[in-house]
Amino acid sequence: MRILIIEDEKSLREDVVDYLTENGYKCDFATTIKSAMQKLNDIVYSCALVDVGLPDGSGIEVVEYIKKNNPEMGVIIVTAKNALEDKLEGLKIGADDYLTKPFHLSELSARIYSVLRRRNFGGKNTLSFDGLEIDTTEKKVIANGNQLQLTKKEYEILVYLASNPTHLITKEALADAIWGDKAEMATSFDFVYSQIKNLKKKLNEADLKNYIKVVYGMGYKFKD
Amino acid sequence: MKLLTKTNIYSSITTILLFAIGIFIVYKVIFAKLDKEADNKLLTTKAQIIKSLKDGISPKEFMSNIGQKIYVRKIAKQTIFDNKFIEYTGKKFEEEITGVDLNDSRVTQRELLFQTTIDYQAYEVTVCISLTEGKLIGEYISGVVLIFLVLSFVILFLLNRYISDFLWSPFNDTLSKIKSWNIKKQDKLNFRNTDIDEFHLLNDTLKDLTYQIQSDYHNLKEFTENVSHEAQTPLSIISTKIELLMQETNYSERQHKLLVQTYNATQRLYKLNEGLILLTRIENKQFVDTTTINLNQAIDEKLEILEDFIEAKQIKIEKIFNAQITKDVNPILLTILLNNLFINAIKYNLEENGTIKVIVEEDSFSVENTSFKDKIDKQFLFERFNKNSISGSLGLGLSLIKKIIDFYNWHVTYSCKDGAHKFKIYM
Numbered sequence: 001m002r003i004l005i006i007e008d009e010k011s012l013r014e015d016v017v018d019y020l021t022e023n024g025y026k027c028d029f030a031t032t033i034k035s036a037m038q039k040l041n042d043i044v045y046s047c048a049l050v051d052v053g054l055p056d057g058s059g060i061e062v063v064e065y066i067k068k069n070n071p072e073m074g075v076i077i078v079t080a081k082n083a084l085e086d087k088l089e090g091l092k093i094g095a096d097d098y099l100t101k102p103f104h105l106s107e108l109s110a111r112i113y114s115v116l117r118r119r120n121f122g123g124k125n126t127l128s129f130d131g132l133e134i135d136t137t138e139k140k141v142i143a144n145g146n147q148l149q150l151t152k153k154e155y156e157i158l159v160y161l162a163s164n165p166t167h168l169i170t171k172e173a174l175a176d177a178i179w180g181d182k183a184e185m186a187t188s189f190d191f192v193y194s195q196i197k198n199l200k201k202k203l204n205e206a207d208l209k210n211y212i213k214v215v216y217g218m219g220y221k222f223k224d
Numbered sequence: 225m226k227l228l229t230k231t232n233i234y235s236s237i238t239t240i241l242l243f244a245i246g247i248f249i250v251y252k253v254i255f256a257k258l259d260k261e262a263d264n265k266l267l268t269t270k271a272q273i274i275k276s277l278k279d280g281i282s283p284k285e286f287m288s289n290i291g292q293k294i295y296v297r298k299i300a301k302q303t304i305f306d307n308k309f310i311e312y313t314g315k316k317f318e319e320e321i322t323g324v325d326l327n328d329s330r331v332t333q334r335e336l337l338f339q340t341t342i343d344y345q346a347y348e349v350t351v352c353i354s355l356t357e358g359k360l361i362g363e364y365i366s367g368v369v370l371i372f373l374v375l376s377f378v379i380l381f382l383l384n385r386y387i388s389d390f391l392w393s394p395f396n397d398t399l400s401k402i403k404s405w406n407i408k409k410q411d412k413l414n415f416r417n418t419d420i421d422e423f424h425l426l427n428d429t430l431k432d433l434t435y436q437i438q439s440d441y442h443n444l445k446e447f448t449e450n451v452s453h454e455a456q457t458p459l460s461i462i463s464t465k466i467e468l469l470m471q472e473t474n475y476s477e478r479q480h481k482l483l484v485q486t487y488n489a490t491q492r493l494y495k496l497n498e499g500l501i502l503l504t505r506i507e508n509k510q511f512v513d514t515t516t517i518n519l520n521q522a523i524d525e526k527l528e529i530l531e532d533f534i535e536a537k538q539i540k541i542e543k544i545f546n547a548q549i550t551k552d553v554n555p556i557l558l559t560i561l562l563n564n565l566f567i568n569a570i571k572y573n574l575e576e577n578g579t580i581k582v583i584v585e586e587d588s589f590s591v592e593n594t595s596f597k598d599k600i601d602k603q604f605l606f607e608r609f610n611k612n613s614i615s616g617s618l619g620l621g622l623s624l625i626k627k628i629i630d631f632y633n634w635h636v637t638y639s640c641k642d643g644a645h646k647f648k649i650y651m
Contacts, residue, residue: 015464022471102460102494105467153532168470172491179529191532217484218470 001116004048005029006036006062007078008055012101016049019105020112023164032056037065046119047074047112052090060089067094074115078103104173106164113163127162131208134162143206153178154199157192161212161222170219196220228388236381243373251366258358259334263309266336269294269351270307277342293352299339302346308337311355332359394418398427405434407441449508452501459494466490499620502560503608506627511554519549519558519651520584526562527582533570534580539593542581549584551651553632561628564621565647569593572645581644590648599640 003020007013008031017027028043030036033056040048040062048066050059063075077090080101090098096115099108117125117136127134133142139155141148150158160177161169171192178192200212213221269292276282277296313332332355339348397416405413413434415427466487475483505511527534527541534541551558569580572595581592606626608619625647629636635650 011461012464015468019468102456102463105464168467170467170470170487173467179532191536194536215470217480218487 001046002026002028002043003112004036004039004043004045006031006033006048006054006059007051008032008053009051015105016108019167020109022167023109025112033059033062036062040066040069044070045073047076047115049076049078049108049112050090050095051078051080053080060093063090063095064093072119074112074119076108076111076115104170104176106160106167106169106173107177109167110160110163110177127159129162129165129211132203132211134159143203143208146206148202148206150199150202151195153195154202157195157199161220165222168215168219168221172219174219228385228392231388232381232384235384236377239377239380243377247366247370247373250369251362254362254365255359258355258362259309259311262334262353262355262358263336265292265353266309266334266351267307269353270336270338270349273349273351274340274342277340277347295350295352297348299346299348302339302341304337304339304348306338310335310337331356391420394420394423395426398423398430402430402434407438410438410442445504449501449504452497452504455497456494456501459490459497463487463490463494496620499624503620503624503627506557506624506631509631511557511631513554514552515555516550516552517555517558519551519589520545522558522562523582523584523589526559526566530566530570533567537570537573537578538576539570539573540577540579542579544581544583547584547586549587549589549651557628557631561625564625565591568621569645572597588648588650590646592644592646594643595645597645600638600645602638605638 001024003025005013005016005020005027007016007029013029013031017029020027028039028045030039031054033054036048036050039045048062050062052059054062059077063077066073066075071094075095076097076099077095078099078101079090096118097111099111114136125135125137127136131144134140135142136159141150141155141158156178157174160174171189174192175189178195196212196214203209203211210223213223215221273294273296282296311332311334333352334355335353336351337348339346341347394416401413401415413431415431418424418427466483469483470487523543527543566580569591570593572593573580574594574596578594581590583590583592606622608623626636629649632651637648637650639646639648
């Protein structure tokens with residue numbers, strides 16, 4: 001799956017490209033509206049990540065262009081400084097999702113995965129791993145043929161981890177994703193911890209021992 | 225004490241003293257003048273008496289029509305060569321004769337006693353002149369002057385008061401404007417025009433001063449805002465880079481530990497900065513869009529979102545909705561407000577068997593929670609980074625709550641009874 005990243009900030013762009021590449025996406029990037037349009041004309045992308053603040057105009061222009069010429073393509077807009085207007089306008093003209101800067105790379109990966117899934121790219125709505133299948137339409141998890149009974153939060157955590165395979169997910173990123181980043185909660189990490197513990201227990205019971213690895217002090221890894 | 229009262233006291237004392245001295249001098253001068261005049265008359269009479277004695281005319285005869293009493297006595301030898309003036313207050317002439325006591329009408333007279341020798345005969349002569357009339361006139365004049373002075377004193381006193389009120393009114397105007405001046409507002413001070421140099425100078429100085437203070441305040445505020453904003457990007461870059469570094473696997477234990485600590489500190493700094501930016505944004509009125517929101521519903525939703533945290537501490541929630549509150553508010557601000565209220569209520573709650581009581585009334589709602597914390601000192605209650613915060617907390621929660629409440633001109637009270645902390649918000 002090919003993704004176009006339209007972002008003028010070099011450092012962020014490189015990180016995004018590296019991270020998504022590691023997650024198995026093919027990534028191209030553009031730094032201006034002009035070069036983005038060129039790329040969009042040449043190549044068919046599954047999804048585009050559009051920064052609203054570009055040097056030669058508003059990324060909203062690109063979103064409009066994409067929606068006109070390739071409505072199938074998923075679009076995620078990135079806005080800076082919680083610019084609510086940009087966000088709303090972007091969603092109104094057909095962006096699938098938005099992220100406000102700064103974001104955890106794992107969050108981006110989870111959002112891209114979710115957009116692609118909704119747009120039905122790849123023709124399947126399941127995340128399949130060895131012995132584990134996550135059906136994101138039905139919100140069901142099948143482990144070694146048996147359906148796992150997961151709570152909503154446990155399910156969300158599992159999907160989040162699974163959409164960032166092989167990457168370390170920090171507990172901050174998980175807490176932000178599940179309780180929202182406004183929850184200034186000294187104890188929210190404890191909840192991440194206890195949710196993960198329960199999740200691991202349920203996976204262990206279904207004989208799936210090594211899917212979630214705890215990296216001490218840092219976070220968690222979903223291992224394929 | 226008012227400046228006016230004080231000046232009045234001093235000026236009154238001075239005026240009274242001056243008037244007293246003035247009256248005394250006037251009185252003395254008038255009477256000295258009267259005596260002098262009487263003396264001159266007496267001396268003229270003396271000359272006439274001597275002349276008539278020389279001419280052999282009886283002075284009594286001669287003088288009878290002048291209204292001055294003259295007593296001439298022949299004496300053996302002249303013993304006094306000077307004029308002797310005697311002032312004497314005594315019974316009235318008629319009284320002396322009739323012996324009837326006519327009190328209250330005593331007579332003042334001035335006498336000239338002299339001796340003279342004419343043709344080897346020594347005479348002792350006493351000439352009397354009545355001063356009663358003169359004295360009366362003098363007393364009248366003094367009285368009139370006194371009345372005039374007292375009157376002018378009263379008039380001056382009243383006038384002074386009135387004029388002072390009038391003169392100080394620009395000053396009072398300046399004072400009231402300074403009192404209502406707010407550093408946070410951009411508006412410049414405009415004082416009433418005055419032609420009094422001192423007040424004019426005062427107004428100019430105040431204008432410059434407040435302008436300076438205001439511009440310093442705004443510069444400082446802008447600086448803080450800029451620092452927060454500008455720090456956000458590098459902070460997020462650092463945070464992302466550390467997250468990427470964490471993706472690497474082969475670290476030594478020490479490297480791993482350092483990395484975790486760096487990441488945690490960065491996250492904390494990042495959240496802190498985010499909180500500060502949020503405070504600034506509320507202050508700068510960047511949340512003006514409003515939606516009509518049912519508060520009861522918003523509370524229910526918030527409690528549902530925080531369910532996990534509430535359950536983990538096994539906190540009992542008591543909801544008493546006596547009324548439905550619907551308000552036009554900014555949804556983000558309301559979310560932040562409720563979030564912080566409830567998160568505090570959870571965070572500082574007892575480790576077990578705690579309760580949170582939410583009461584919605586007609587015009588207010590309150591959140592009451594049991595806690596392991598003692599009563600918070602009101603002085604520091606809504607201050608940023610107050611020492612009451614537990615570790616891991618940013619210490620911005622309450623000041624965010626206060627900012628939002630202030631923004632909507634609501635009112636918040638805090639009370640602590642039997643270990644239960646209660647925040648009540650009047651909307």
